[in-house]
Amino acid sequence: MRTCRGLPVGGTSRAAAHLSSSRSPVMMAASLSHKTRAMRLSQYPIQTTKETPAEAEIVSHQLMLRAGLIRRLSSGLYSWLPMGLRTLRKAEAIIREEMNRAGALELLMPVVQPAELWQESGRWKEYGPELLRLKDRHQRDFVAGPTHEEVITDIARRELKSYRQLPVNFYQVQTKFRDEIRPRFGVMRAREFIMKDAYSFHADAASLEQGYRLMHEAYTRIFTRMGLQFRAVKADSGPIGGDVSQEFHVLAASGEDAIVFSDADEYAANMEAAAALPPREPRPAPRESLARIATPGAKTIEALAGLLKIEPSRCLKTLLVEGEGENEVVALLVRGDHELNATKAQRLPGVASPFRMADAERIQRATGAQVGYIGPLGLKCRIYADHAALAVADFVCGANEKDMHLTGVNWDRDVQGYVAADIRNVVEGDPSPSGKGALKLARGIEVGHIFQLGRKYSEKMHAAVLDESGQEVTVHMGCYGIGVTRVVAAAIEQNHDERGILWPEPLAPFKVVLVALGQQKSAEVRERAERLYAELTGAGIEVLFDDRDARPGVKFADAELLGIPHRLVVAERGLAAGRLEYRHRRDSESVEFPVDEALAFLKDRLGR
């Protein structure tokens, strides 16, 4: 008996058998809880709220708090209450099934990792304050893992010796910690979160590509099964050339990321990676002559265009960024109505990495002017001009003197020594880089990212196997992440109405909510509801039984807030006519059907 807490299997099942003879609903619920198939709301201690907590900004965060799925412990740290955890587990289960189906092997790595591994990979220095560093009692350095490339590569170099063991894909579902500058939106951008991360190892690049494609397919199945509208988009490949990377975005207006896609084919990319094609039409011939004009106070394109009564697209913005050398700057020119794309700019020769705008002092030194009046004429630094900017004739730009601009400026005639480059964000309507159709913009929530890492970590950490000829070859790696906690929030962001959550059925904490109305008064309602609860539960259906002594309005409102897909109502009114009432969460009308057909009726509707 003294070990009863350590006997989860034998202990509980015997207890359950004993308890099942009891009539106590508490004990019933307890005996069922380890199967998590059913739950009585009268035994569920968490409450929903009518009022929206002040801290929540976006819909998913508000609804998750109101429905009692999560509670905030501290900035960026959340507890998952039972109802929320059920959904989280649903998401995990789907991910596990599809990862396993794709041949990946689950393992589990520590959250806390020794600093040595991170020093070895170089990321101890590269990673900024986002990396939470810890010391143990011996003053040894550790990190709270924001990701697990180092640990998995360490495992790989110890366990993998032969090409015959490849390819292999290890994955885990594990808590990560990233000390975000600004956690927000609840679990959408939390500091601690759950991620499924997978890492594949290959003998050569061709095998890596194949493994990558396999993961692409698995991710597509995962998000499809979750009932989400999503898109895989090309992502920025970063400073490591040749590597391939794609992000999976759940489409939602509140998404933090801009994604673009062609309206005519499969092309899709995030804003950083979307290429802007050079305009087809050649630049018109110069018609105006160069002139200096006074433009007092016109420090912005908007003000300048307004003052001169011209389109912003006739003005060119000159942006100064820090160069690689000491005190060097680089000038970047984009059309007045376009935005600079920092990711693209950072890749240009001569531009400092990480990318930084030049400060006022450097600008003064390089141009003799201040922000708002900078132009390319007479600059003694590298000049990059965006393709679209190069297509403008007779443009307006800063004169490198306060309150002065130049008009009638023309490339080659007035400005030389520039290099053409793609350095702007695409805009809606730009031609697709795929050559087909025009680009459209949308907002997305990044829930997955797949990446062909190549040999970045395996080289530094010496993960190698022997090939057929006995030669040592450095392994190729891929890595593949899914933000599990974020997926749950994203699902709500995409599926809700003014009354609450509209769970896609595969993620719903329960499939069916059984609402008993007036059971305190009516023995018939009470008995019928109990029988239905037992019948549906026995048939393996996940049922949330609202057996509370509450008014109908309260029960309906909670059922809708919680977003349970199927609602069954047992009430005196219907029973008198031998009928039950059914409504799907997405329907606006209820339908009635004979009492005895409940199971068949529901089975027909489940999973539709």
Place this chain on the structure above:
RNA sequence: CGGGGCAUGGCGCAGUCUGGUAGCGCAUCUGCUUUGGGAGCAGAGGGUCGGGAGUUCGAAUCUCCCUGCCCCGACCA
């Protein structure tokens, strides 16, 4: 990191300017009534007013320090 704001019962807030010993709604508990869309009445419990120091006869309120949280910004020319 810079700027702004907030901190009063579980949640949402008022009270702070003008100092006098804490209040409203929701939630919770009890009783009665009510029961198809977040009930009504009557009663009850619950707050070191974020923490510390100070000013004062007296501080939620004024002053200073600290802490926590929220929002905005960090691609602007």
